Amino acid sequence: MPPVLVELLQFLFSGLASGAIYALVALGFALIYNASHIINFAQGEFVMLGGMVTWVLLSQGIDLPLAILGAVAVTMVAGLALEKLAIERARDANVVTLIIITVGAGIFLRGLTSVTLGKDLHALPAFSGNAPIDIAGATLMPQSLWILGVTAAIVVALHVFFHYTVVGKAILAASHNPLAARLVGINVNVVLLLSFGLSALLGAVAGILIAPITATHFEVGIMLGLKGFAAAILGGLGSGPGAIVGGLLLGVIESLGAGYISSDYKDAIAFVVILGVLFLMPRGLFGKRGTERV
Amino acid sequence: MATIKPSGYSKHRKKQTYTRRLGTRATPMQMLFSERVGGMGALILVIACLPLLLSNNYQYDVAITMGINAIVVVGLNLLVGYAGQVSLGHAGFFALGAYASAILTTRYGLHGALALPAGALGVGVLAYLIARPILRLSGHYLAMATLGVGVIIHIVLDREAWLTGGPDGMYVPTIEVAGVPLYGGAIWYWIVAAVLILTVWLALNLIDSPIGRALRGLHGAEVAAEVAGVDTTHYKVMVFVISAVLASVAGSLSAHFSEFVTPDSASFFHSILFVTMVVFGGMASTFGALIGAALLTLLPQLLADFSGYEQMILGLIMMLVMIVMPRGLLPTLVGLARRRQREARS
Amino acid sequence: MSLLRVEGLGIHFGGVQAIEDLDFTIEAGTIHSIIGPNGAGKTTLFNLITGVYRPSAGTILLDDTPIAGRKPHDLARMGLSRTFQNLRIMMNMSALDNVMVGRHLHLNRNLLACLLRLPPVTRGDRAARKLCTELMDLVGLSAYRDADAGSLPYGALKRLEIARALAAEPRLLLLDEPAAGLNAQETREIDEVIVKVARSGVTVVLVEHDMKLVMGLSDHILVLDHGRTLAEGTPEAVRNNPAVVAAYLGTV
Structure with missing residues (x-):
């Protein structure tokens, strides 16, 4: 293969890997947005917690799989607590107020992490070694495969969850029409709680997957959170496929831009x-269009 | 489609008695309690008396920073509080103003008194150019776009080291006026105070004018405002530019006062801090904005003693205040006072 | 010359044809009612005329000037004003300020003048406040002069919409179900207001379900059904039109 193409392939590989991470974070944004029309600016901190807690459990001599489970559990507890203690009590507040509450939660989680786990940079070991795989002259790290594989598995699992399980359908119904959902007996507060738990899970997984590549740090969630938000907006807020496409697209564009x-x-x-996209398509690539009823 | 009752309907049906005959002038007593007379008077009084309490340079620094933040927040409140358009990127305009002053004075030898308006003009033009496409967006899409603008400005200031000094920032020389160097808290206190008082006066005037009603109107019911003849796009752009220019002016003042600028002044968190000040004090309340700016400038200073824990406490306070008082400090207090008054009467 | 002329007007949303091939004219100085069952396209027609929607086909002429696709605020400048069936009240403002927004085009909107609160601004505002207060009195809102819009009951909000629309001093006023949700007494008052407004020379277009009100007020009635004209003419002619009786009045 000519070197130009090899280079391109290389950029695509790294772009898809980081894009998958953005997609996971974006899915977290979309889940909570659908359940409540809230943008959770603490989403990046879920990512950070995933990586940091895994690191601290590993450093205590716990095996990687167990450490990962522990980190996911801790992050989910943080997500559930955020919903229960803060969001549920401020449901009727306006958009800006809710943004500030979640930003406050993010600052709090960062502060808590820096106080308890320190302010140092930590790298996680790659899940299955660092021996690069050669594909047509371009190298692919095994961790990138882990990222793509786990992301794909999560996307499939989410699809099954939302379309084939009662709980998943209930969440979807509540996001389409909260009032109607309440009338048929769906507890909207439980749906909101679930969506925060699920978003925290997605964030934690993203943080754990990326930590072997970029290392983790108590402030690592800031940029990842913003990029995830950007990916969710790019795809069109509240659209699951939009979040995935938005994330991958963002990762690839970024990688190509950085390279070229x-x-x-x-x-x-x-x-x-x-x-650029918003200027041309004010509701993102897959966002709902339509005329406002007057 | 079901007929949706307007929000707020049925909450307080009680007819309100009115105190002021319309089309007539206010009595002196009413003027004392009005924003323009009573509020401005109180502001000037506080600003005039505050130096009596300031005993060292550090305290002057805090007071001046309060004033600089207040200028930004009064402007941002016009956009966010009155016109209802979110911006998560105004720190970008603040930083552009600061860097314009820093760069024009150090690299091009321009006088600070000229660099400030030059920066404000540049920021105004930039804001005008991006306002039209950005303000077509609404809600979270608008939040994203403004956030993006702020982040891009931050990154550019950080990377173009040849011009901006990069992540380390750059020094700004002391301004001299007629051979006298403008240096030290005592001088800058009065400069910032003058600009702040002017800003508040202009903002109050604007709010209580046809333009102000157009801004509040497009916030409350955009189609209705359009149909009433309000060119909503025009006014959104106008208030966006005004708020950006005020942020730029505050940035310039900050650069000359602290004689140092860093790219972090454009950070996402600085933008969030400005918005939090608006919401803390109370949206659509100029004096609320002043209180928000003062409190949130003071808070980190007070928290500095809790070494390590200051972030946690700041985050906690942000959440708590917004949960307990989602409408902000001043409107909540005013609401309480009114209710008490009404209960006392009945 | 007609004040408003609509030719071949049509709009569709996705696959739904809400208005199709509609023609009619409105003469200056008349009260013109548009009736029809729910979903006939009455409000959509208002949205087309006032520039809230852009038509997919046809022309709308105001004084022989094509206006289809123009922005609502441009049309307001040309003398169009309207109320909304689903209230569009600025709940963040006082009742009076809502009406004052309606006065927008008649006031000094120069940025510098407003920032500095120059005499033309204060003078204009004072005069507008007086006029808007009188308009509130006219529609029966004297009790709410200083109230927050959010504290008004439903019937008062409907009237507030009318006061706001009148503040613009329109030539053509479109009222979207002004009497919906009002009791008999309130309906009578609204009836009187409409007559008063029409007598002052304003052309009124009315969408309304209250047939007593419509038949009593209108010079001309247009009956819509599924986005098309079902019948048109004087109240007398419409009342006796078999198609109308069958499709609409007969079912009441």
């Missing part, structure tokens, strides 16, 4: 793309 244009501006490229 400027690596200094890697983080900026995502936001430039978002602005």
